[in-house]
Amino acid sequence: MKKFVNDPKAFVPDMLRGIALANPDTLTYLPEFNLIMRSDSPSQNKVSVIQGSGSGHEPAHVMAVGKGMLDGACPGDVFAAPPTDYIVEATRRLASDKGVLLLVNNYTGDKMAFEMAAEFATAEGIHVRTLFINDDIAVEDSLYTIGRRGVAGNFFVMKAVGAAAEAGADLDEVERIGKKVNAATRTMGVALSACTPPAKGTPLFEIAEDEMEVGIGIHGEPGRRREKIKPAAEIVEEVVEALISDLPYEDGDDVALMVNGLGGTPISELYILFGNAHERLAKHGIKVTSSYVGEYCTALDMVGMSITLVKLDSEIESLLAAPAQIAARVF
Amino acid sequence: MKKFVNDPKAFVPDMLRGIALANPDTLTYLPEFNLIMRSDSPSQNKVSVIQGSGSGHEPAHVMAVGKGMLDGACPGDVFAAPPTDYIVEATRRLASDKGVLLLVNNYTGDKMAFEMAAEFATAEGIHVRTLFINDDIAVEDSLYTIGRRGVAGNFFVMKAVGAAAEAGADLDEVERIGKKVNAATRTMGVALSACTPPAKGTPLFEIAEDEMEVGIGIHGEPGRRREKIKPAAEIVEEVVEALISDLPYEDGDDVALMVNGLGGTPISELYILFGNAHERLAKHGIKVTSSYVGEYCTALDMVGMSITLVKLDSEIESLLAAPAQIAARVF
Missing domain, CATH: 3.30.1180.20 (Dihydroxyacetone kinase; domain 2)
Structure with a gap:
């Protein structure tokens, strides 16, 4: 295997630590939850936007955290959905009076984990919604998907949703924009x-x-x-x-x-x-x-x-x- | 060969055309000289900064053209120095009253082509200097080099020199900064x-x-x-x-x-x-x-x-x- 790695099992935390060290002024890293978040989030005046997915897709999504895009990202291991409790913890830490939008690429494992996390967060009184991205036209259904897969077009949803949230749009409006961009x-x-x-x-x-x-x-x-x-x-x-x-x-x-x-x-x-x-x-x-x-x-x-x-x-x-x-x- | 290419001999022009199409508002592309230049250059109020080298090192240097960095880049074929007449033409088109600085990574072929081009341009009355970059400590002399090679540290020279030129520094000052950054x-x-x-x-x-x-x-x-x-x-x-x-x-x-x-x-x-x-x-x-x-x-x-x-x-x-x-x- 021709890779620059230490312990392959520590691939994700080793990478996340590097990202945090490279962005000490803007990002906060919580290793126990694979959580990378904006150091200045949450703001109670804006919708918080969070995305998680398996790792191995960098810069998606951990490097899309920052002003104007994501408030936080909670990746799982390589090609594995984040554990539900990581997503719940990310939602808790980034909870905002204006609500939280969870962006999810449409894979069965991610969908289950995020929907369950949204239920737990809702039960705790957090105003949270999920939005699924499915831009890949190659196949309907696949190895890990019912319906179409979410891939690089995800960037445009993150960008548009992040800009709307930054401008102070409410959760309905941020969700509307996310769905509209995904559909286009x-x-x-x-x-x-x-x-x-x-x-x-x-x-x-x-x-x-x-x-x-x-x-x-x-x-x-x-x-x-x-x-x-x-x-x-x-x-x-x-x-x-x-x-x-x-x-x-x-x-x-x-x-x-x-x-x-x-x-x-x-x-x-x-x-x-x-x-x-x-x-x-x-x-x-x-x-x-x-x-x-x-x-x-x-x-x-x-x-x-x-x-x-x-x-x-x-x-x-x-x-x-x-x-x-x-x-x-x-x- | 596992590559996305058309005619391998057209690798460089195909790539340069793509770069120009992706940046229609800011870059001008002259295919006959492999020249990518700022659409708003030259300005007679700033030193023009140009770099050339073999292709295959992207984003260096063709994608470093723009406000605050290079005024132009004239690459050669893959891993081959640009022809002298490409460099002369780039220098002519970007000639400024404040002078032109040619940045060159230290390889024998590039050094010869740029020094000859600088002589031709000088003969035409253009105020031009060359600055060599040699940040690679791995070896003294090598397959294509006398002395040390110029590699990724080149970015810092382009960035610092570009910033100084943009701020209106004269050719002596821009050159001083380039040498200082290369030495550090x-x-x-x-x-x-x-x-x-x-x-x-x-x-x-x-x-x-x-x-x-x-x-x-x-x-x-x-x-x-x-x-x-x-x-x-x-x-x-x-x-x-x-x-x-x-x-x-x-x-x-x-x-x-x-x-x-x-x-x-x-x-x-x-x-x-x-x-x-x-x-x-x-x-x-x-x-x-x-x-x-x-x-x-x-x-x-x-x-x-x-x-x-x-x-x-x-x-x-x-x-x-x-x-x-x-x-x-x-x-």
């Missing part, structure tokens, strides 16, 4: 390699040197099919056509376009894919007005990418453009 | 895998499943030695001890600490390394006051990392903290 967002991914969970030490699946998995999940779940690797522009064509026929997007639409790396793909290749996607969309009369290229939701060390489209209107556009100050920054 | 900066890297140039299609070197290369160069050049992979904290210990003994850094020093991914390393592992480095420095009484974790200078798809330390004083600290608005951003 579609993603599909392609993997060229598997990924290796540190505690397992071997790749999650086998894939031949000349093959790719179209519609890959961010835990290595199967997608639509396995096929021979094609040139980047042809891969992009297939993914973009699947995306725009799903919503559907129309001639004249403005979109946000994200090309997300799955962990092991160089930035150079992501920009090649972005250029090809931009050109493909132009052929349909769809205009890219916001661009996102980089790592937003990864699958450990997987060589792969996903493409996300968000159909924009002026409300979503201004929420995405609002300032945010979070751990995930390059420069 | 030390880097060393470790690779767990080789990298595969797209046009070659096969890895640049062989490395066994249980081996790492200590002191790796960003073109796959050999480092200090090959050894068995160790736990992250032990790898960090070796690199940090080498760095602090080189400058030397002392008890009570404030430093900027960068953990840079070489292209194929997940963010999660970079934060594990960062935590270990932070703790190791604390044992020496060295305090991390600025943190940088992510990809700053890569080697295509190499699984590996480098650690950079910058000895800070109040001048360097404030230049590094100045605002910059560039293509490389995660959120």
Whole structure:
């Protein structure tokens, strides 16, 4: 296993400690609950927004904590939902008079843990709601899901919801925006390699040197099919056509376009894919007005990418453009 | 070869086109010279700062173009110095009454191309200087270098020089700052895998499943030695001890600490390394006051990392903290 790790069982706490040490002025870290939270949260004047999920998807979601996005993140172990009591504790510590919104990517384990945690928190008198994200069009139902999976499009929900909460919107309004952005967002991914969970030490699946998995999940779940690797522009064509026929997007639409790396793909290749996607969309009369290229939701060390489209209107556009100050920054 | 590419020979222009399409309001792209420049440069009221190098190191340097950092970048092909005429053209287009500073990582090919370009530009009446960066302590001389190599520490020179130029400093002052930051900066890297140039299609070197290369160069050049992979904290210990003994850094020093991914390393592992480095420095009484974790200078798809330390004083600290608005951003 070619990884920079110490004890593989301590992979998540070792990583979280690093994130906390790199952001001493803005983040508070509670190791006993895998909890990373804004040092200045909760504010009783804003809705608190929390997301949890399995680890291994960084920068999602622990590095999206900060002003203008999440108030806290409570990850589980690698590719495992956070324990219910971690979510309850996060909700308690970030409870606000204006309410708490729990963002959850739609996987069965996460859904169960968050719904149960919301029940416990409600019983304690905390005003809390859950919002499920399911932007991945690759498959209905899958290894870990009933319905569609939540993947990199999650970023846009966090960003818009975070901006609305920061601006003082109430829980109804923050929830409305989250649902609206989720409904306007579609993603599909392609993997060229598997990924290796540190505690397992071997790749999650086998894939031949000349093959790719179209519609890959961010835990290595199967997608639509396995096929021979094609040139980047042809891969992009297939993914973009699947995306725009799903919503559907129309001639004249403005979109946000994200090309997300799955962990092991160089930035150079992501920009090649972005250029090809931009050109493909132009052929349909769809205009890219916001661009996102980089790592937003990864699958450990997987060589792969996903493409996300968000159909924009002026409300979503201004929420995405609002300032945010979070751990995930390059420069 | 597991890559998202079209024609491997068009790897660099395909990537540059993607970068330009993602930043239509701020960047201008001249394909005939591989030139990415600020759309609002040159300003005759500031020194223009340009960097070129081989491609394959993204985000360095094409994604560091923008307000507060570079005015332009003229990359060559993958791991190849830019042609002299590209550099001359970049210098012409970005010529300013206050002068032009060419930043160059210290490799023989780049050094020759930039020195020749500076001579041509000078002959045309442009006030231009070159500044060489050599932060890599792994080896003196190497496959492509006389003296030490320039690697990820280059970021700090670009950032400080860019901030000084933006603030209106003259060419003498901008050059002084660049030399000062270079002199205060030390880097060393470790690779767990080789990298595969797209046009070659096969890895640049062989490395066994249980081996790492200590002191790796960003073109796959050999480092200090090959050894068995160790736990992250032990790898960090070796690199940090080498760095602090080189400058030397002392008890009570404030430093900027960068953990840079070489292209194929997940963010999660970079934060594990960062935590270990932070703790190791604390044992020496060295305090991390600025943190940088992510990809700053890569080697295509190499699984590996480098650690950079910058000895800070109040001048360097404030230049590094100045605002910059560039293509490389995660959120």
